[in-house]
Amino acid sequence: MKITLVTPNEDNARTWGTALRGESAFDVTIVTTALPAANVLMNGMIPEMLLVETTTPKDFLALEALASAHPEIDYVVVGNEPSPDFLLRAMRAGVREVLPAPAAPADVLTALRRQARKRAQLDTTRPAQNSKVLAFVSCKGGSGATFVAANLSHLLTEGGQRNVALIDLNLQFGDAALFVSSETPLSNVADVARNIGRLDADLLRSSMSQVAPGLWVLAAPEDPARVADVTPEHVRQIIRQAREMFDFVVLDVGRSLSAVSLQALDNADEIFAVLQLTLPFIRDGKRLRNVFRSLDYPPQKIHWVVNRHEKDGQFTVDDLKKTLAIEHVITLPNHYEAVAASVNQGVPVERIAPRTTIAKALRDLAKEIAPAPVGKSRGWLTGLFHRSPQ
Numbered sequence: 218m219k220i221t222l223v224t225p226n227e228d229n230a231r232t233w234g235t236a237l238r239g240e241s242a243f244d245v246t247i248v249t250t251a252l253p254a255a256n257v258l259m260n261g262m263i264p265e266m267l268l269v270e271t272t273t274p275k276d277f278l279a280l281e282a283l284a285s286a287h288p289e290i291d292y293v294v295v296g297n298e299p300s301p302d303f304l305l306r307a308m309r310a311g312v313r314e315v316l317p318a319p320a321a322p323a324d325v326l327t328a329l330r331r332q333a334r335k336r337a338q339l340d341t342t343r344p345a346q347n348s349k350v351l352a353f354v355s356c357k358g359g360s361g362a363t364f365v366a367a368n369l370s371h372l373l374t375e376g377g378q379r380n381v382a383l384i385d386l387n388l389q390f391g392d393a394a395l396f397v398s399s400e401t402p403l404s405n406v407a408d409v410a411r412n413i414g415r416l417d418a419d420l421l422r423s424s425m426s427q428v429a430p431g432l433w434v435l436a437a438p439e440d441p442a443r444v445a446d447v448t449p450e451h452v453r454q455i456i457r458q459a460r461e462m463f464d465f466v467v468l469d470v471g472r473s474l475s476a477v478s479l480q481a482l483d484n485a486d487e488i489f490a491v492l493q494l495t496l497p498f499i500r501d502g503k504r505l506r507n508v509f510r511s512l513d514y515p516p517q518k519i520h521w522v523v524n525r526h527e528k529d530g531q532f533t534v535d536d537l538k539k540t541l542a543i544e545h546v547i548t549l550p551n552h553y554e555a556v557a558a559s560v561n562q563g564v565p566v567e568r569i570a571p572r573t574t575i576a577k578a579l580r581d582l583a584k585e586i587a588p589a590p591v592g593k594s595r596g597w598l599t600g601l602f603h604r605s606p607q
C-alpha cells in the first residue's frame with residue numbers, strides 16, 4: 218500500500234517514518250515540509266493513504282483542497298488543535314481519522330493499520346452479496362433524476378462500507394459523473410461497449426473512476442455521436458458484470474425511452490421514476506406509467522419520486538396518487554442553494570450541506586433502500602426489495 222507522510226516536523230518525519238517502514242505492507246514516501254509546499258502526488262503517483270500533520274490554518278486549507286480533488290485517497294490527519302470545529306471540517310473534507318498532536322509513532326501506526334484494513338475491504342474483487350440494480354428515470358427532462366441517482370449512490374456507500382456503481386446510460390447527454398466529481402472521466406460506457414468481447418471485472422473496474430470511498434462511476438460518452446456504439450446487448454452485459462462486483466448498481470437512464478434504456482429498465486430490480494408536481498410532469502408521469510403497464514412491470518417494481526416538492530404547490534401528492542393510481546410517493550424537498558452548490562461543484566450534497574432538508578431527505582431514502590442491519594427495524598421500502606434479478 219502506497220503511503221505518503223507529510224509533516225513539517227523533522228523529528229516526526231523520522232520517528233513516524235521508522236514506525237511505518239517497519240510494516241512490510243506499507244510502501245512509504247516521506248515529505249518533510251508543510252502540506253501547501255509538498256508535492257504529495259509525487260510525479261503523478263497518487264498515494265492510497267496520506268498521513269499529514271497540519272500545524273497552521275493554511276495547511277488545513279491545502280488539505281481541504283487536496284481532499285476535494287482526490288477523494289480516492291484515505292487521509293489521516295495529525296492536528297495540533299483538534300477542536301470540534303476542526304473535527305467537523307475534517308469530517309466534511311472526507312478525512313478518515315484525526316489524531317491529536319503530539320502523536321506517538323505507535324499511535325500513528327495503529328491508525329494507518331486500521332485504515333489499511335478498511336481499505337482492503339473495499340476491494341471490488343470481493344463478490345457483492347444480494348446486489349441490487351436501481352434504475353432512475355426522468356418523467357420529463359430536468360426533473361432531477363440525475364441529481365437524485367448520483368446523491369443516493371454516494372449515500373448508499375455508507376462512507377465506503379458498501380461498493381456502489383453509478384452507471385450513466387443517458388448516452389447522448391449524460392452528466393452523472395459531474396454530480397459527484399469535478400474530474401473528467403478517463404473512460405466511458407462506449408469504451409466498454411467497444412471492448413465487450415473481453416468484458417470482465419478488471420475491464421469494468423479500470424473503465425470506472427472511483428470518486429469517493431466505495432463509489433465508482435462509469436460515465437456516458439463524451440461525444441454524443443458515440444451513442445450508436447452502445448447496443449441493448451452491451452447494456453445487458455455491463456449490468457450483469459456490475460451486479461457481480463457491486464452491492465448496488467445505480468443506473469441513470471435519463472428521459473428518453475430507447476431500446477437501450479428499456480433494456481436497463483428490464484434489468485433493474487427497482488425503478489425510480491422522478492418527476493415534479495406540475496402539470497407537464499404529471500402528464501408525462503402518466504404516460505410513463507402506461508409504458509410500465511404495457512411492459513408488464515409489477516407495480517412494486519416502480520417507485521415514484523416527487524422531487525423539488527413544496528407543500529404550497531398547486532398540486533398535492535394526493536392528486537398525483539389519484540392520477541397515477543398509486544399508493545406510495547417519495548417526496549424530496551426543493552432546496553435551490555444546497556443543490557445548486559452541490560451540482561456546480563460536483564460534490565454530493567451530503568458533503569456540502571449535510572444539515573439541509575434535501576440532504577436529510579436523501580439520507581432517509583437511502584436508509585429505506587439499503588437493507589436494514591440485523592436487529593434494526595426495516596423501513597417500508599425495504600419490504601419491497603424482494604424481487605429476484607430478471
Ligand SMILES: Nc1ncnc2c1ncn2[C@@H]1O[C@H](COP(=O)(O)OP(=O)(O)OP(=O)(O)O)[C@@H](O)[C@H]1O
Nearest residue numbers: 355358359360361362363364525550551552553556
Ligand atoms: N431537490 C432539488 N432542489 C432544488 N434544485 C434541484 C433539486 N433537484 C434537482 N435540482 C436542480 O435541477 C437541475 C436538473 O437536475 P438533473 O440534471 O438531475 O435533472 P435530470 O432529470 O437528470 O435532467 P435531464 O433529463 O436533463 O437528464 C439540477 O441542475 C439542479 O440544480
Ligand SMILES: [Mg+2]
Nearest residue numbers: 362363387471
Ligand atoms: Mg440527467
